[in-house]
Amino acid sequence: MTLAEEFRSRNFSIYGQWTGVLCIVLCFALGIANIFHANFVIAFSIVCLVFSFVIIFIEIPLLLRICPTSPKFDAFIRKFETNYMRAAIYLVMSIVQWLSLLAMVTSLIVPALFLLFAAVFYALAGFKGQAFQGSKTLGGQGVAQMII
Template sequence: MTLAEEFKSRNFSIYGQWTGVLCIFLCFALGIANIFHFNLLIIFSVICLVCAFIIIFIEIPLLLRICPTSQGFDSFIRRFETNYMRAAIYAIMSVIQWISISVAASSLIAAAVMLLVAALFYLAAGIKGQAFQGSKTLGGQGVAQMII
């Protein structure tokens, strides 16, 4: 299945996964950009950076095969294999970034919005009863097995 065919499939988990990939770049960039504040916003920017690395392993399953990670980390990441669990983790990450507004309005709001959009895509997939379908482009369904 090509990338265009994946988007035409109308499976919200594909949309959520690609929105998650955008969140990786956004969280990483905004985490770095906001880390230079000299107030409590530093905490939220570090959390945003950590979220970026967690999302990398959630959305790109191929990395769990090729990166040396601990058994505990692998089991933590494998908890997020269903649409509802992914919606929950993205919603939690979004809420944390929304709370950063209480410290100061910053560009972390963009990360909060995109994380919320990803959560809504996964929630929509869960509500519609669509099975999680990982993008083959990102190392899902078959690509990770070819590595071994």
């Protein structure tokens, strides 16, 4: 299945996964950009950076096979294999970033918004009863098993 066919499939988990990939870039870039504030926003910037690395392993399953990680971390990441669990983790990450507005209004609102979009896409996939379908481009559906 090509990338265009994946988007035409109307499976919200594909939309959530690609929104998650966008969140990786946004969390990393804006986490670094906001780390230079001289107030409590620094803590939210660091958390945003950590979120970007967690999302990488959630959304790109191929990395769990090729990167040396601990069994505890692998077990933690494997908890998020269903649409509802992914919606929950994205919602929690979004809420944390929305809380950064209490310290100061910064560009961290953008990752908060896109994390919320990803949570909504995964929740819609769960509510519609769509099975989680990982993108082949990101290492889903058998690509990770071919490396073994």
